[in-house]
Every structure is written in structure tokens, then in C-alpha cells.
Amino acid sequence: MDVPPAWNRITISALEGVVLIVGATDTGKSTFARYLYRRLYEHHERVAFVDGDVGQATLGPPTTLTLALGEPGDDAFPPAGVRYRMFVGATSPYRHMLPLVVGAQRLVEKARAEGATAIVYDTTGLVDPAHGGGELKMALVNLLRPSAVVGIQRRSELEYLLLPLRRSRRTRVIDLRAAPAAQRRDMSTRREYRAAQFRRYFQDARPLRLPHNRFAVFPSPQFAFRRLLALEDQEGFALALGIVTGGDLGAGWVTVLTPLPSLEGVDAVHLGDLALSPQTFTKPEEGV
Incomplete structure (x- = not known):
């Protein structure tokens, strides 16, 4: 993988607990989350990954949140350890935000109970404040208390969220630009991806x-x-x-x-x- 220089400039040793990855769809958010997961093993014995995207899930079927626990000392991705899932019941967080944040908290609690000292949380791509994206992300910040929020932007679409967080001491904000290699997918491509994930799950x-x-x-x-x-x-x-x-x-x-x-x-x-x-x-x- 061609790693953008900005990713390598992040001080990985300073990251612990929950690291919340925030970005719109098709910004390279999930690619960065996987990269960060593997890098965190340089400083942590056990790392966990939470796939929080109910529509474009990578570690489980759509409509679910999935916690994947890595084995101690093993940075392979996908994580080889046990998995836990919470069912949200929809492929969009819109109108389903309460079960999503409850599920997020339950999975993070489980990761900590299983001994993970660093937890990468890859959030859904809903960031539009008009559809509740801002409220959802702030609910996750306030509930999960991340040590850092990584904001990945194409332009300034996250500034409404990141600006107040930069002025607050409740978390640290790490700013990144959208990965140059990230490609936009149209709705039909995203629907087919969901169907393929369901087919794989039910095969x-x-x-x-x-x-x-x-x-x-x-x-x-x-x-x-x-x-x-x-x-x-x-x-x-x-x-x-x-x-x-x-x-x-x-x-x-x-x-x-x-x-x-x-x-x-x-x-x-x-x-x-x-x-x-x-x-x-x-x-x-x-x-x-």
C-alpha cells in the first residue's frame, strides 16, 4: 500500500484507548483505519477494531457493528481473534442512531474487558449535519471518550465538528486530507457491495x-x-x-x-x- 506521508507523521506511540476515525464516504477512511490498526501493534500487546459502518461494513454483514479482536502480538488484518456483533437493523444510521451508539458503547466495553489497550473505531460515512451526522459523531465522542479523533476531509466538510473539538480538552484532533487514491463510488456500486456482503454472509x-x-x-x-x-x-x-x-x-x-x-x-x-x-x-x- 502506498502510504501518504501525512500518515507516517502521526505519533502512534501517543495513541491509546479509543481512536475514532471520522470522514465522509470514499475518503479513504477505512483504509486509514486498517493502517492505524496495524501500526498500533508497535506499541500495544492487543488491539481491537470496531467496524462501525452499518451500510458499507467490511468485517461483517451490513446492518451490524462488528468488534474484531486481534490476538496478542499479531497485527494481521482482518484480526484473527474472536468477534462480537451488535445488530442495528438498518443500512443507514439515519433514524437508527440510538441503537448505533448503544451498540458502539457495548462493543468498546467488550474490547476493554478482553484486554485491548487500543481500539480503532471506523465510523459510518454519514457526516452531513442536516441528516444528523454531527449529532451522531458528537454522541460517539461524548460516550466513548476517545483519546483522539482522526478527521479525514476533502475540503472543510468536517470543520463544524472538528473546530470545537480542537478548542476542547476532551480529545485530541488529528487532521488528514482525503487519500489521493480514494475513489468515489456511485449508489449502484454501493448497493451491489452491500448485496455482495450479504451473499457472502448467507452463503x-x-x-x-x-x-x-x-x-x-x-x-x-x-x-x-x-x-x-x-x-x-x-x-x-x-x-x-x-x-x-x-x-x-x-x-x-x-x-x-x-x-x-x-x-x-x-x-x-x-x-x-x-x-x-x-x-x-x-x-x-x-x-x-
């Missing part, structure tokens, strides 16, 4: 009979054909995702397409706000 999925009246169902048992859901453990982490493919609601069961082999360990069913074709893994309105 070994099988139908599983789910007697939903035996489990807690959040927010309510409104099952519908093609609805995406998560099967969660007692801590609220997603064991697996599933797509409703049939069933008999009156009899208290549905069939879900899922990579989970059995219901062992399942404590609750969490219904998302997304309908997904089990054949094409696209939203119905996007065609097949």
Missing part, C-alpha cells in the same frame, strides 16, 4: 425453524416475509442474522434462513427494519 445458510413464542422478541413479534432479524445471546450480542422465509404465525413459529446451525444459546429475537430477498440479498425495491 452457507440453511432454513431453521424458530418457535418465536419461546423467546423474547424485540421490539414486538411483527414477523413478515423477507424481514431481516438477529438471533441474540443473553448479553444482547448477535449470534447470527436471519431472513424470514415462511412459517405459521398463528402456531407460533417461523422459518428463517440463517448460518446458525441451531437455537442453542439464543436468548432473544431482534427484528430489523430491513426487508431482504433471500435469493438476491437486495431490498425488494432495488429489484432482483
